[in-house]
Amino acid sequence: MTTNQATGSAVGERAAAGPLRLFLALDAAVTGANGLIYLLAAGPVGRLLDVDSAFLRGAGAFLSVYGVLVALLAARPLPPAGATKAVIEVNAVWAVASLAALLLGWLEPSTAGAVWIPLQALVVAAFAALQLGGLRRAHG
Template identity: 60%
Template sequence: MSATTLAGLARASDPQTVLRRFLALDAVVTGANGLAYLVASGPLGRLLGVDSTLLLALGGILAAYAAAVGLLASRARPGAFPVRAVIEINLAWAALSLIALAVWLSPSAAGAVWTVLQALVVAGFAVLQHLALRARQGTSD
């Protein structure tokens, strides 16, 4: 989904719906990533130049996180505190991904590109969720 499409969704719906959509999109993308790491940790590890055991562990964490974010997105009105927690976790994940790349990971070129891209996507989710939460609070809290 492009940024233009996401921006269109944001303008076309009420802030509550937009927030739930951004949470749901986060859950779907994170869940797909986690499942890929769980199911194909060997081939993905070779492609990305990352230990398959690390990918298995990350896959489990991401799958569980995606389930929690999906549950939050399914609520009629997700609580502000849990949404803020998702935003903070997403920002921390993005930052730690870049730190890991700079400090201790030695991935392949594909792995380095993947790490940066996924960090940007996760940070983007955090920004979109933050803006949607602020918009919701401005209209109803």
């Protein structure tokens, strides 16, 4: 392979990674913001959703750190497949666990919480699906 072919291949890979990087960056922003809200406003949010504020603080701490890690992954010119698959899997587990928490009675939220929890699960599942498509495009 010539230098031009190698350079062209790398440029093509970075271009193909564009949608993946976008979906990871959007995920990081939404997740990080959600995490900070849960972490910093656990009392009022907990009262609104009728979810324990200590639970929200723990979830908020996790989501804040997770959001930063996903942002670091999104900043890579070509996010590694393994790390991207891990993000997709965590997102899928989060979405399923959120719905299970409602359906199995692990949480008994207010009406606002009963609307919010499946909506955020849907958003997280959508990120997983979009990231999976982006991964396939970027890594073949």
